[in-house]
Amino acid sequence: MTVRIDTLGNGMRIVTEAMPGFESASVGLWINAGGRHERVEQNGIAHFLEHMAFKGTARRSALQIAEEIEDVGGYINAYTGREMTAYYARVLAADVPLALDVIADITLEPAFDLSEIEVERGVILQEIGQALDTPDDIIFDWLQEAAFPGQPIGRTILGAPELVRSFGRGDLSTFVAEHYGPEHLVLAAAGAVDHEQIVKLADKAFGHLTPRPSRIQDAAQFQGGEVRENKPLEQVHFAMALEGPNYRDPDIYAAQIYASAMGGGMSSRLFQEVREKRGLCYSIFAQAGAYGDTGLMTIYAGTSADDITGLSELVIDELRRAPDDLTDAELNRARNQMKAGLLMGLEGPSSRAERLARMVHIWGRAPSLAETVGKIDAVTLSDLRAFAQRLASEAPAAMALYGPAEGAPALMGLKERLAA
Amino acid sequence: MTVRIDTLGNGMRIVTEAMPGFESASVGLWINAGGRHERVEQNGIAHFLEHMAFKGTARRSALQIAEEIEDVGGYINAYTGREMTAYYARVLAADVPLALDVIADITLEPAFDLSEIEVERGVILQEIGQALDTPDDIIFDWLQEAAFPGQPIGRTILGAPELVRSFGRGDLSTFVAEHYGPEHLVLAAAGAVDHEQIVKLADKAFGHLTPRPSRIQDAAQFQGGEVRENKPLEQVHFAMALEGPNYRDPDIYAAQIYASAMGGGMSSRLFQEVREKRGLCYSIFAQAGAYGDTGLMTIYAGTSADDITGLSELVIDELRRAPDDLTDAELNRARNQMKAGLLMGLEGPSSRAERLARMVHIWGRAPSLAETVGKIDAVTLSDLRAFAQRLASEAPAAMALYGPAEGAPALMGLKERLAA
Numbered sequence: 119m120t121v122r123i124d125t126l127g128n129g130m131r132i133v134t135e136a137m138p139g140f141e142s143a144s145v146g147l148w149i150n151a152g153g154r155h156e157r158v159e160q161n162g163i164a165h166f167l168e169h170m171a172f173k174g175t176a177r178r179s180a181l182q183i184a185e186e187i188e189d190v191g192g193y194i195n196a197y198t199g200r201e202m203t204a205y206y207a208r209v210l211a212a213d214v215p216l217a218l219d220v221i222a223d224i225t226l227e228p229a230f231d232l233s234e235i236e237v238e239r240g241v242i243l244q245e246i247g248q249a250l251d252t253p254d255d256i257i258f259d260w261l262q263e264a265a266f267p268g269q270p271i272g273r274t275i276l277g278a279p280e281l282v283r284s285f286g287r288g289d290l291s292t293f294v295a296e297h298y299g300p301e302h303l304v305l306a307a308a309g310a311v312d313h314e315q316i317v318k319l320a321d322k323a324f325g326h327l328t329p330r331p332s333r334i335q336d337a338a339q340f341q342g343g344e345v346r347e348n349k350p351l352e353q354v355h356f357a358m359a360l361e362g363p364n365y366r367d368p369d370i371y372a373a374q375i376y377a378s379a380m381g382g383g384m385s386s387r388l389f390q391e392v393r394e395k396r397g398l399c400y401s402i403f404a405q406a407g408a409y410g411d412t413g414l415m416t417i418y419a420g421t422s423a424d425d426i427t428g429l430s431e432l433v434i435d436e437l438r439r440a441p442d443d444l445t446d447a448e449l450n451r452a453r454n455q456m457k458a459g460l461l462m463g464l465e466g467p468s469s470r471a472e473r474l475a476r477m478v479h480i481w482g483r484a485p486s487l488a489e490t491v492g493k494i495d496a497v498t499l500s501d502l503r504a505f506a507q508r509l510a511s512e513a514p515a516a517m518a519l520y521g522p523a524e525g526a527p528a529l530m531g532l533k534e535r536l537a538a
Numbered sequence: 539m540t541v542r543i544d545t546l547g548n549g550m551r552i553v554t555e556a557m558p559g560f561e562s563a564s565v566g567l568w569i570n571a572g573g574r575h576e577r578v579e580q581n582g583i584a585h586f587l588e589h590m591a592f593k594g595t596a597r598r599s600a601l602q603i604a605e606e607i608e609d610v611g612g613y614i615n616a617y618t619g620r621e622m623t624a625y626y627a628r629v630l631a632a633d634v635p636l637a638l639d640v641i642a643d644i645t646l647e648p649a650f651d652l653s654e655i656e657v658e659r660g661v662i663l664q665e666i667g668q669a670l671d672t673p674d675d676i677i678f679d680w681l682q683e684a685a686f687p688g689q690p691i692g693r694t695i696l697g698a699p700e701l702v703r704s705f706g707r708g709d710l711s712t713f714v715a716e717h718y719g720p721e722h723l724v725l726a727a728a729g730a731v732d733h734e735q736i737v738k739l740a741d742k743a744f745g746h747l748t749p750r751p752s753r754i755q756d757a758a759q760f761q762g763g764e765v766r767e768n769k770p771l772e773q774v775h776f777a778m779a780l781e782g783p784n785y786r787d788p789d790i791y792a793a794q795i796y797a798s799a800m801g802g803g804m805s806s807r808l809f810q811e812v813r814e815k816r817g818l819c820y821s822i823f824a825q826a827g828a829y830g831d832t833g834l835m836t837i838y839a840g841t842s843a844d845d846i847t848g849l850s851e852l853v854i855d856e857l858r859r860a861p862d863d864l865t866d867a868e869l870n871r872a873r874n875q876m877k878a879g880l881l882m883g884l885e886g887p888s889s890r891a892e893r894l895a896r897m898v899h900i901w902g903r904a905p906s907l908a909e910t911v912g913k914i915d916a917v918t919l920s921d922l923r924a925f926a927q928r929l930a931s932e933a934p935a936a937m938a939l940y941g942p943a944e945g946a947p948a949l950m951g952l953k954e955r956l957a958a
Contacts, residue, residue: 129877139559142882172804173814180814184804189871193803210878240817247772248820248840251673251941350770383590383613384604394593394600397660400668420668451609458611458630462562466886504811521671 121474121484122313128327129301132320133474133484134313137467140319143309144467145217145316146206147225148475150304151297153200154409155335162242162277163293165198166285169242171205171224172196173234178223180234180535185261187220194220198275200262201409202479208468211310215319218305222323225298227485230287239282246276253355253422253520254401260345261357265414265516271338299330306475309467338412342514344529353420356430358517359531360437360509362406362413365480371493372505373406373415378452379444379502380404380436381417385451387436398432410480414516415509423522430527434535441507446499453494459489510536541894541904542733549721550745552740553894553904554733563729564887565637565736566626567645568895570724571717574691574829575755582662582697583713585618585758586705589662590626591644592616593654598643600654606689607640614640620682621829622899628888631730635739638725642743645718650707653870659702666696667898673775673940674821674840676745680765681777685834685936691758726895731888735845758832762934764949770942773840778937778952780857780910780929782826782833785900791913792925793826793835798872799864800824800856805871807856808837818845818852830900834936835929843942850947854955861927866919881905928939930956 120136152164172194173180187194192209194217205225207217249256259274266272276282305320340361363369380406381388388402402419421429463469464487477484515536517529540556565630572584592614595671607614612629614637625645627637669676679694686692696702710766725740783789801808801824808822822839843848884907897904935956937949 137559139557140885142878142885181805181810184810185871188803188805189867191874191876193879193882208882210881211929237815237817241813244773244841245820247842248674250772251775251840253671254668255605331560352670353664355671383608385601385608390601393661395657397657398664400661400665420671421664422667429747451605454546454611455608456611458562459613461630462613462628465560465562 123478123483124317126300126325128325129329130303130305130320130324130327131478132304132305132317133478134311134316135308135470135474136311136313137309137470140309140467142208142210142467143214143311144206144208144471145214145221145307145311146204146471146475147221148304148306148479149203149298150201150302152198152202153273153275154338155297155333156273159281160289161273162281163285163289165201165275165277166238166242166282167290167293167333168198168203169238170230170235171228173238174229174230174231175223175227177227178459183500186216190216192217198203200271200275204475206468206471214307214311214316218316218319218323221404228290230290232287235287238283239285240354242276242282243279246279246282247281247369249276253351253353254418257355257357257418257518257520258416260347260518260520261359261416261516262351264343264345264518265340265359266338267343269338269342270336271409271412296330300324300327301329304478306471306477306478308470308474315341330508333493340412340514342516344517346523346526348523350356353422354426354519354521354523354526355420356426356519356526357416357418358433358515359414359416360512360515361513362415362509363408364411364413365408366410369505370406370408370413371497372414372501374456374504375449375452375494375497376505376509377406377415378455379448380440382452382455387440388433391436392419392429392432398429412467422459423525426523426526430532431535434532437510438536441475441503441510444499444503444506449497449499449502453497454496457491543898543903544737546720546741546745548743548745550723550725550740550747551898552725552737553898554726554731554736555728555890555894556731556733557729557890560729562628562630562887563634563727563731564626564628564891565641565727565731566624566636566891566895567641567769568724568726568899569602569623569645569718570621570722570899572618572622573693573695574758574811575717575753576690576693579701580699580709580856581693583705583709584623585695585697586658586662586702587710587713588616588618588623589658590650590698590710591648591675593658593758594649594651595647596642596649597647603640603644605668606636620691620695624895626888626891627810634731634736637839638736638739638743646744648710650710652707655707659705662696662702663699666702669696673773674772674838677775677777677838677940678836680767680909680938680940681779681836681936683765684765684938685760685779686758687761687763689758691829691832716750716753720744720747721749724898726891726898728890728894734817760832760934762936764937766939766943766946769941774843774846774939774941774943774946775840776846776939776946777836777838778853778935779834779836780932780935782835782929783828784831784833785828786830787833789834789925790826790828790915792921793833794876795869795914795917795922796925796929797824797826797835798875799908800860801869802872802875808853811856812839812849812852813850818849825829843945846943846946850952851955854952858956861923861930864923864926869917869919869922876914877911880910919946920925
């Protein structure tokens with residue numbers, strides 16, 4: 119392992135990992151600022167800002183940003199999450215300095231040209247339309263709203279169309295000023311990279327930034343509830359969540375093993391019971407999502423209007439019996455899937471840079487694979503069953519439905535079935 | 539480069555590439571059999587068969603297939619295309635023999651248990667529903683129908699629901715007997731692999747197969763036309779296609795460069811004109827797809843009902859002006875994107891195994907990256923403009939629309955605009 123971490127004088131962290139044999143690298147900036155850092159009237163601004171980063175700076179037009187990276191065969195993109203915004207590029211080794219310069223330029227010096235803001239507003243409104251036409255994606259936004267009603271972490275990333283229509287240059291500048299401080303930035307790079315070179319370039323690009331006053335962040339509180347959007351789609355898209363551990367909670371490993379055993383692969387309980395034995399869906403899965411102070415154990419499936427009641431009851435029955443009969447074989451399989459998945463996922467520079475950035479944001483360091491594997495291996499069957507028991511007995515639950523959902527059961531009934 | 543190719547006595551080919559530094563491997567079977575090999579009454583059977591492969595064999599139940607691979611942390615999956623069906627797994631190095639054994643078992647010895655056929659029928663009908671709820675996916679099926687009406691290559695992979703409801707064991711066995719002959723199989727592996735071991739295992743698993751009588755395949759004929767599915771979605775999903783080169787046509791490199799320059803990245807013409815300057819969409823792209831005897835130059839965008847006319851006319855205007863004003867800068871950028879994309883894409887075992895399999899199917903060998911790069915570099919600006927000219931002056935064109943498309947222009951009008 120050749121992970122190296124440095125901290126600039128202003129608190130910005132830099133983490134790299136050289137991967138022998140690679141001719142390309144992934145380099146990116148992960149900023150601890152996202153949807154949950156927005157005030158209610160700002161909802162959608164973190165994402166709008168991410169779009170505007172690509173629309174020109176003091177030194178580059180929007181077209182130049184695209185051309186400089188694509189001229190050398192590179193790729194640049196970004197995403198906005200609830201706690202994190204990321205700007206990242208994949209380039210050949212020789213072009214790492216260019217990629218870093220472009221990323222610094224677009225994040226630190228966006229021009230916020232007024233006509234570009236107008237054009238991008240249209241793009242984002244189209245993006246919202248596209249999201250609504252992607253039921254198995256948008257449903258997770260609604261599930262989040264149902265889990266955290268009225269809270270910053272529960273709001274959508276894209277923002278409501280009426281707010282998107284209202285944002286101006288001042289809204290963008292305010293969000294940058296409040297949240298893009300050096301102590302919230304982690305620059306991560308993996309693949310064909312030279313740590314010293316990257317630190318030097320980062321210091322030149324980001325070293326002048328001064329720390330921002332500390333921010334107050336609302337603590338998330340899983341409350342639960344139901345969001346139901348009736349629409350004449352082919353399937354009822356069903357998502358439900360129970361409160362899971364946050365990413366620093368020691369329970370996170372049990373939660374991930376649970377998600378894998380319940381809905382992580384073809385051998386998982388939900389896949390076997392709902393799809394393989396009864397043919398009630400094509401897609402079904404469980405996943406353990408985590409934030410700084412909360413988490414979501416989420417289950418998704420898409421099914422026909424005729425089958426939604428049966429499917430949702432089957433899901434509940436599986437949640438209910440898991441604490442009593444999860445087996446050692448399932449624990450071992452889930453462990454092996456997580457360990458191999460980690461190893462195989464990290465054979466590429468992009469996923470490796472992303473993991474480094476997230477680890478440094480969460481822990482201030484990058485635990486080795488061996489350390490993570492040790493924690494996965496330490497989870498016992500009684501830990502796993504105890505976790506399953508706590509999960510099933512949690513009072514709050516959230517559910518989202520999208521499609522011909524008129525006949526779908528209410529959350530209350532499902533909760534009663536779970537508690538029965 | 540450590541690509542090695544062997545051919546068994548029965549004609550089956552085996553191609554491997556050892557990648558130093560990797561601890562995992564991708565291994566898969568690529569079969570030259572897919573939707574276009576179905577007779578009209580068989581439409582959907584290739585895909586149904588791919589599903590049934592996972593539903594049990596003489597030696598393993600469906601659950602055992604899943605468990606054996608997932609017990610060791612591996613991953614197994616499959617897909618059905620118009621010319622190819624693939625079964626592939628990603629596993630740690632020590633488990634390559636297991637993966638190969640499972641793949642051989644499920645493709646050669648599927649049990650076709652009658653009750654499993656009934657369950658899987660339900661799963662596939664759910665999959666069809668899910669596809670219809672994924673407009674930016676299903677629209678390419680309809681574009682294919684519009685381009686090749688009434689032809690095997692124009693039919694959907696999933697099949698019509700009424701046919702899916704009708705298939706039985708005999709239909710599955712017939713398709714295997716007709717198309718899964720050893721001369722149509724390529725076993726490919728990349729990553730932590732040992733060529734000799736794989737050849738030996740492949741000979742044991744597949745060496746007993748005897749070649750099938752040669753098949754007659756309908757020649758595809760791009761005819762063109764329009765498919766319009768009105769539905770109250772948020773966006774009108776628009777896809778159009780012109781006839782492109784097949785994958786052995788020397789023009790394929792010019793076609794790929796054209797697709798990249800027109801709609802391959804943020805700097806491409808369509809992205810700049812439609813999204814960046816006017817904000818009319820979130821997603822827009824062009825791609826050059828190729829088959830053995832034909833190809834499709836495809837453009838996709840999603841937009842609002844108000845903007846579909848403007849957007850489709852802009853697309854046509856870009857197709858019309860490209861022959862006259864594509865530049866050397868665009869040619870060079872597209873070349874660099876293709877070359878770097880090729881290199882970066884092939885840094886992972888899964889994409890590398892897939893490329894090897896496809897190359898061996900098409901060429902009987904695996905051209906080196908240098909050879910492919912040479913062909914990309916050989917395309918001149920006049921080649922590119924001449925290709926753009928032929929494309930724009932092709933008579934047939936196909937279009938598919940999904941969503942609130944009542945006000946969208948007819949294909950005829952767009953063709954007239956292109957010819958003007």
